[in-house]
Amino acid sequence: MNWRKLGRVFDPSEYTLPNGCKEYAQSPQALVFDDFVRIYFSTRALDPANNKFLSHIAFADFSKDLRNVIRVSDHTVIPLGGLGCFDEHGIFPMNVLRHNDMVLGYTCGWSRRVSVSVDTSIGLALSHDGGLTFERCGDGPVLTSSLKEPYLVGDGFVKVINDVFHMWYIFGTDWKSYAPGAAPDRTYKIGHAVSEDGVNWRKDEARRIIADRLGESESQALPTVCGIGGSHHMFFCYRQSFDFRANPDNAYRIGHAWSTDLENWTRDDSTPLLEGTPGDWDSDMQCYPHVFESEGNIYLLYNGNNFGRHGFGLAVLER
Amino acid sequence: MFTWKKLGKVFTPCGGTERPWLKEFAQAPSSLLFDDFVRIYFSCRPPADENGQYASRSAYVDLDRADLFKVKHVAKQPVLELGGPGEFDEFGTYPISVIRDAEVFRAYYAGWTRCESVPFNVAIGVAESDDGGETFRKLGRGPVLGFSPDEPFVISGPKIRHFEGRWHLWYIAGRKWKVVDGRPEPVYKIRMATSADGIHWERHNRDLIESRIEEDEAQASPDVFHANGTYHMFFCYRYSSHYRSHKHGYRIGYASSTNLTDWTRDDTKAGITVSEEGWDSEMVSYPHVFEVDGRIYMAYLGNQVGREGFGLAALDGDLK
Numbered sequence: 231m232n233w234r235k236l237g238r239v240f241d242p243s244e245y246t247l248p249n250g251c252k253e254y255a256q257s258p259q260a261l262v263f264d265d266f267v268r269i270y271f272s273t274r275a276l277d278p279a280n281n282k283f284l285s286h287i288a289f290a291d292f293s294k295d296l297r298n299v300i301r302v303s304d305h306t307v308i309p310l311g312g313l314g315c316f317d318e319h320g321i322f323p324m325n326v327l328r329h330n331d332m333v334l335g336y337t338c339g340w341s342r343r344v345s346v347s348v349d350t351s352i353g354l355a356l357s358h359d360g361g362l363t364f365e366r367c368g369d370g371p372v373l374t375s376s377l378k379e380p381y382l383v384g385d386g387f388v389k390v391i392n393d394v395f396h397m398w399y400i401f402g403t404d405w406k407s408y409a410p411g412a413a414p415d416r417t418y419k420i421g422h423a424v425s426e427d428g429v430n431w432r433k434d435e436a437r438r439i440i441a442d443r444l445g446e447s448e449s450q451a452l453p454t455v456c457g458i459g460g461s462h463h464m465f466f467c468y469r470q471s472f473d474f475r476a477n478p479d480n481a482y483r484i485g486h487a488w489s490t491d492l493e494n495w496t497r498d499d500s501t502p503l504l505e506g507t508p509g510d511w512d513s514d515m516q517c518y519p520h521v522f523e524s525e526g527n528i529y530l531l532y533n534g535n536n537f538g539r540h541g542f543g544l545a546v547l548e549r
Numbered sequence: 550m551f552t553w554k555k556l557g558k559v560f561t562p563c564g565g566t567e568r569p570w571l572k573e574f575a576q577a578p579s580s581l582l583f584d585d586f587v588r589i590y591f592s593c594r595p596p597a598d599e600n601g602q603y604a605s606r607s608a609y610v611d612l613d614r615a616d617l618f619k620v621k622h623v624a625k626q627p628v629l630e631l632g633g634p635g636e637f638d639e640f641g642t643y644p645i646s647v648i649r650d651a652e653v654f655r656a657y658y659a660g661w662t663r664c665e666s667v668p669f670n671v672a673i674g675v676a677e678s679d680d681g682g683e684t685f686r687k688l689g690r691g692p693v694l695g696f697s698p699d700e701p702f703v704i705s706g707p708k709i710r711h712f713e714g715r716w717h718l719w720y721i722a723g724r725k726w727k728v729v730d731g732r733p734e735p736v737y738k739i740r741m742a743t744s745a746d747g748i749h750w751e752r753h754n755r756d757l758i759e760s761r762i763e764e765d766e767a768q769a770s771p772d773v774f775h776a777n778g779t780y781h782m783f784f785c786y787r788y789s790s791h792y793r794s795h796k797h798g799y800r801i802g803y804a805s806s807t808n809l810t811d812w813t814r815d816d817t818k819a820g821i822t823v824s825e826e827g828w829d830s831e832m833v834s835y836p837h838v839f840e841v842d843g844r845i846y847m848a849y850l851g852n853q854v855g856r857e858g859f860g861l862a863a864l865d866g867d868l869k
Contacts (some may be wrong), residue, residue, distance in 0.1 A: 313667060313726040313728070314666065314701075314702050316696060316702075341665075341666070342664065343635070343662060343663065343665065344662075345634055345635065345640075346635040353698075354698070369699075369701035370696045370697050370698045370700055370702070371698070371701075372698055374697075375672070375692060375696075376689075377688060377690075377693050378689045378690070379691055380632075380636050380690035381636065382635075406634075
């Protein structure tokens with residue numbers, strides 16, 4: 231599997247974004263239309279109460295060749311949750327797919343904690359206007375912490391295969407301080423749930439479906455699954471759970487696994503091998519992959535340095 | 550109307566140096582009957598931390614079965630550990646409801662975490678005992694009943710029962726956080742779920758008890774007792790604002806059902822309210838009804854939601 235990098239295709243600093251957002255275009259997720267490709271992403275505003283970030287969903291519509299931005303959303307795509315709700319302090323990411331006459335949005339909602347920085351859960355929102363705006367189904371989450379998955383359920387990616395909804399997501403396994411007095415860092419792993427209706431989910435609870443490459447302290451995030459050549463291929467990102475923000479050696483890289491039965495996954499990080507050029511936008515980090523198909527091509531969207539602060543880029547599968 | 554005869558306060562928290570975690574409060578009593586004694590589980594608090602915040606613990610007191618005002622034993626340690634960093638029960642386990650199912654002692658409890666925009670969030674955990682109900686080990690690090698689209702936060706106040714061959718859990722679910730004088734106050738309603746195994750729950754997803762005093766009435770402690778072919782629920786309710794007072798504080802309500810799911814509220818039947826003076830003169834709350842040797846009792850909290858302990862009342866007549 232050879233991937234050809236097409237470079238950065240969206241730089242948020244070149245556009246005016248809704249909700250007062252500046253910088254960050256994280257976790258790009260595609261919805262393909264006849265005439266264009268809509269790419270949703272999470273961008274950030276500052277919370278006036280405390281100068282902390284609030285992540286909001288926005289989108290950019292691209293020409294079908296993904297080279298030109300046609301427009302950028304100028305309105306609120308989905309409002310954040312109310313006081314005390316799981317998605318009060320941000321939605322990052324939102325996975326979108328068409329189902330019947332709607333677009334389903336699976337949100338990862340963030341709410342701040344005291345002893346640790348945050349908890350997350352997965353919500354469902356529906357769009358009846360082709361993905362321009364979304365309305366949440368209830369104030370609470372559809373997938374959240376449970377007996378064996380104590381916290382940090384997030385990053386849902388949903389795909390309907392043979393009439394069954396499959397969700398790949400992440401769940402937290404650890405909050406740990408790696409140095410005396412340091413704030414706790416989190417570790418999370420990729421899991422799997424299924425559903426008949428996309429609302430009521432059965433988790434394969436606490437089963438880590440992707441083997442660790444960096445050991446127990448590997449964090450795995452943002453799974454995305456695509457059928458390629460008769461197998462299911464999952465892309466995700468992984469990193470060390472500590473010193474991963476400033477140290478490129480511990481930072482996110484894109485990982486890969488494949489499966490023929492959706493149960494057993496074989497990890498093989500030798501593809502996509504998106505090594506960055508020193509000094510380039512994705513030289514120190516590659517993260518938050520999203521794979522999609524358009525016009526017979528398979529594309530990989532992803533973020534580069536600083537978790538997508540400076541936008542997202544694209545690679546295409548060469549076959 | 551039922552006639553409850555108040556017997557007085559039966560337990561006052563005073564842990565001293567041996568039990569610093571039992572400094573004050575004895576909240577949400579729930580009973581378990583043994584041969585020689587009645588064990589009453591409750592939740593209590595160590596001194597508040599430097600920010601004035603509490604981390605509730607749960608414990609028990611064994612009352613002499615022949616004379617419930619005779620304390621035979623007080624737990625030497627809390628029955629549950631607090632959760633680890635980031636876990637749902639890191640900052641409190643309150644309340645607790647214990648059931649004996651064959652030889653298994655199982656506890657359902659509410660675990661508390663602390664949040665930034667609102668003071669806390671709550672979800673329900675499950676634990677089992679290997680030592681006859683003296684201590685419990687959690688069946689997982691996460692909640693057994695957490696949040697859902699229709700029940701977004703503050704899942705608390707579990708009461709576990711076994712009726713008609715199924716596990717029944719009555720609990721409360723947060724409806725909204727209402728900002729009163731700049732402070733978020735939770736509004737919650739009584740709900741239920743049922744289960745074949747006590748682990749996988751089917752929620753009924755609707756309010757069981759209609760609100761009476763105001764739309765934002767908060768309801769708690771849904772305590773269900775079966776007698777004379779009817780399910781009797783005693784619970785408590787309060788106003789959404791300024792409820793730490795006589796005027797707006799907790800009172801005890803009543804509802805009945807014949808099928809466990811459809812409930813008819815009639816607070817005029819409850820038959821117990823605040824006293825003219827004394828430990829339960831400002832509010833009465835967190836009722837728990839239980840039977841010992843043919844007599845029906847209600848354990849309940851008084852002023853400041855159990856800060857000074859809990860009391861007992863005995864039923865005159867029948868529950869019908």
